[in-house]
Amino acid sequence: MRILLIEDDDRTAGFVTKGYNQAGHVVDRATNGEEGLFMATSFTYDIAVIDIMLPRMDGLTVIEKIRERRIKLPIIILSARKTVDDRILGLQSGSDDYLVKPFAFAELLARTQTILRRINQIDEPTTLNVDDLSLDVVKHKVYRAEMEINLQHKEFALLEYLMRNAGRVVTKTMIMEHVWDYNFDPETNVVESRICRLRDKIDRSFKHQLIHTVRGAGYILESRS
Amino acid sequence: MIRTLSARLTLQLSFLFALLTLAAFTLSYINLKSILLEKTDANITIDAFEIAKTLQTGGMPEAIREIRLEAEAEGINRVFIRLFSPEREVLATSNLSAWPELKIKPQEPKTEDRRDFTTLLLEGMRHKTRILTQDIGGGYLLQIGFLLKEDTSLLVGFRQGFATVFVALVIMGALSSFLISKRAMRGVERIRHIANRVSQGDFSHRVVLGNDGEEIENLARTFNQMQEKIQVLIHELQDVTNNIAHDLRSPLTRIRGLVETTLTGKQNIAEYQEMAGSVIEECDKLTGMVNTMLEIAETDAGIRTMPKTSVNMAEITRDVGQLFYTVAEDKGLDIQIMVAADPLEVRGDRSRLQRAVANLVDNAIKYTPSGGEVKIYAQANETHILISVADTGPGIPAEETEHIFNRFCRLDQSRSTLGCGLGLSLARTLIRAHGGDIHIESQLGHGSTFTISLPRQAV
Numbered sequence: 253m254r255i256l257l258i259e260d261d262d263r264t265a266g267f268v269t270k271g272y273n274q275a276g277h278v279v280d281r282a283t284n285g286e287e288g289l290f291m292a293t294s295f296t297y298d299i300a301v302i303d304i305m306l307p308r309m310d311g312l313t314v315i316e317k318i319r320e321r322r323i324k325l326p327i328i329i330l331s332a333r334k335t336v337d338d339r340i341l342g343l344q345s346g347s348d349d350y351l352v353k354p355f356a357f358a359e360l361l362a363r364t365q366t367i368l369r370r371i372n373q374i375d376e377p378t379t380l381n382v383d384d385l386s387l388d389v390v391k392h393k394v395y396r397a398e399m400e401i402n403l404q405h406k407e408f409a410l411l412e413y414l415m416r417n418a419g420r421v422v423t424k425t426m427i428m429e430h431v432w433d434y435n436f437d438p439e440t441n442v443v444e445s446r447i448c449r450l451r452d453k454i455d456r457s458f459k460h461q462l463i464h465t466v467r468g469a470g471y472i473l474e475s476r477s
Numbered sequence: 478m479i480r481t482l483s484a485r486l487t488l489q490l491s492f493l494f495a496l497l498t499l500a501a502f503t504l505s506y507i508n509l510k511s512i513l514l515e516k517t518d519a520n521i522t523i524d525a526f527e528i529a530k531t532l533q534t535g536g537m538p539e540a541i542r543e544i545r546l547e548a549e550a551e552g553i554n555r556v557f558i559r560l561f562s563p564e565r566e567v568l569a570t571s572n573l574s575a576w577p578e579l580k581i582k583p584q585e586p587k588t589e590d591r592r593d594f595t596t597l598l599l600e601g602m603r604h605k606t607r608i609l610t611q612d613i614g615g616g617y618l619l620q621i622g623f624l625l626k627e628d629t630s631l632l633v634g635f636r637q638g639f640a641t642v643f644v645a646l647v648i649m650g651a652l653s654s655f656l657i658s659k660r661a662m663r664g665v666e667r668i669r670h671i672a673n674r675v676s677q678g679d680f681s682h683r684v685v686l687g688n689d690g691e692e693i694e695n696l697a698r699t700f701n702q703m704q705e706k707i708q709v710l711i712h713e714l715q716d717v718t719n720n721i722a723h724d725l726r727s728p729l730t731r732i733r734g735l736v737e738t739t740l741t742g743k744q745n746i747a748e749y750q751e752m753a754g755s756v757i758e759e760c761d762k763l764t765g766m767v768n769t770m771l772e773i774a775e776t777d778a779g780i781r782t783m784p785k786t787s788v789n790m791a792e793i794t795r796d797v798g799q800l801f802y803t804v805a806e807d808k809g810l811d812i813q814i815m816v817a818a819d820p821l822e823v824r825g826d827r828s829r830l831q832r833a834v835a836n837l838v839d840n841a842i843k844y845t846p847s848g849g850e851v852k853i854y855a856q857a858n859e860t861h862i863l864i865s866v867a868d869t870g871p872g873i874p875a876e877e878t879e880h881i882f883n884r885f886c887r888l889d890q891s892r893s894t895l896g897c898g899l900g901l902s903l904a905r906t907l908i909r910a911h912g913g914d915i916h917i918e919s920q921l922g923h924g925s926t927f928t929i930s931l932p933r934q935a936v
Contacts, residue, residue, distance in 0.1 A: 438839045445804040467754025
């Protein structure tokens with residue numbers, strides 16, 4: 253996938269580029285608004301990630317101009333500003349998502365995938381499979397090595413979220429937001445405790461573990477055998 | 478344009494004073510003048526009466542003699558008397574040597590009592606003359622003129638005397654107005670002096686209450702109160718800044734230390750990963766803290782417009798209880814959730830109310846030692862929705878219960894406990910933004926109960 257990154261801060265651009273590269277994507281970077289607009293209108297990209305505060309032309313103007321030229325480019329805005337008004341302004345100007353700095357790269361990656369899936373209208377699979385673990389979204393059933401596992405409602409939602417993002421890191425904040433609809437992270441280890449319960453049911457009695465902790469970053473569900 | 482208030486007051490007062498003095502003088506002048514005239518008229522009337530009587534009793538020759546005598550008695554310079562026949566020819570006069578050009582015709586009296594008073598400036602005379610023309614019977618007319626020389630000089634003297642006194646009075650009036658207004662403004666000047674110091678950053682001085690009158694005293698008192706409030710706010714701000722600095726420094730020190738010790742030794746990849754993980758954890762904590770601080774500040778300042786919908790607090794409390802259930806269990810706490818069956822509706826922002834409740838539960842779980850219990854209630858009375866979180870933690874000393882909501886407050890005993898101390902502060906800010914409040918009941922050593930009260934939605 254080809255990604256256009258319009259960001260004037262070298263370090264932010266550096267880690268975003270590195271992250272996307274690791275996930276197998278190609279990144280072109282523009283350091284100011286005018287250059288970014290030129291690149292967005294001259295070449296074809298799958299998605300653009302645009303900072304709001306940019307030299308020469310601010311991010312919102314860049315988005316407006318891109319939309320004026322009827323270029324169908326999915327856009328994610330990055331901003332240090334965090335007010336509801338900004339958010340609305342950002343989405344009204346024609347962007348598809350909005351991320352406030354500082355952010356976890358895992359979250360940017362997850363949102364990128366979600367938007368692309370939505371744009372490309374990839375059907376969500378009704379059965380998710382990782383290794384010998386399988387989850388039936390419709391029937392609400394989970395099997396590991398052909399054995400049915402009983403999960404509570406929230407445990408099921410947590411496992412579904414992890415499996416939809418299989419192979420990618422999900423942060424605690426992302427879990428709180430998607431599974432519990434909370435936009436903040438309590439100081440007590442709520443997520444850790446839930447993951448622990450889920451592990452008891454999914455992993456504990458099996459030879460290889462599927463849910464892994466990535467120290468500091470979050471959790472990842474993948475087969476490492 | 479006169480700029481100062483005291484100068485304006487002085488000018489206005491002096492003007493008013495002069496105006497009033499002038500009015501008083503004018504009144505007494507008019508009064509004096511009419512008294513003098515009445516006296517003159519009375520004199521003339523008596524003279525006329527006596528001449529008329531003489532004419533009736535003693536005949537014309539006696540009357541002529543009486544005319545001369547009367548005039549001489551009053552002074553021939555002051556008085557003239559003439560008697561006219563029914564044909565209006567002059568029958569007799571007093572000595573007219575002082576009245577050289579007396580040519581006026583007698584005025585025919587038209588009033589019922591057949592007499593007429595008039596005041597004229599006669600030719601060749603320097604003062605006005607009061608003239609009586611009276612029908613004294615038998616067709617005879619008597620004319621008596623009184624020169625108003627003395628009256629006039631009295632009035633002139635009065636006017637001149639007043640002019641002198643008036644100037645002195647106005648000067649004195651202006652002077653005293655000036656002193657009075659200066660004195661009245663003295664309090665204002667004192668306040669200005671202190672305000673000037675405040676504007677230069679010195680908050681330690683207060684306006685000393687003097688004896689300047691109630692208005693100035695009230696102003697001074699209000700000013701002092703305002704200054705005290707500002708001083709407290711500045712102190713709070715300094716405290717918050719200090720606490721932020723402290724709470725930022727600790728994780729920064731940890732991050733630096735972690736990275737430094739990893740870099741200086743020969744480490745394997747696992748240790749680098751461990752370090753990176755720890756650094757992210759610390760950074761996430763810092764980010765959370767900064768975001769919470771912004772959220773508090775913005776909610777406090779009312780910058781964020783809150784989208785308000787109908788929110789079921791029973792459902793929110795149940796959800797929050799469910800969310801924290803496992804973490805409480807892991808810690809060995811007995812958690813009980815008792816929620817009224819009816820929906821407890823308030824108007825507000827769902828995620829913010831959720832956060833406020835969650836912060837209280839979070840706090841209770843954090844500070845309650847293993848083996849304790851946390852009870853969460855949601856109920857309603859007639860006016861309010863009440864959500865209580867009771868714990869069996871260490872409790873809060875009575876004198877700290879207000880302090881506990883301050884930003885970054887962590888009571889001494891809990892300084893070492895994890896967390897940024899902003900949770901309660903944010904919870905209260907959010908609840909207050911919804912028109913509610915949070916109350917604490919606490920017993921040292923036995924636990925605390927935090928109660929959110931929110932006004933019920935008007936049905």
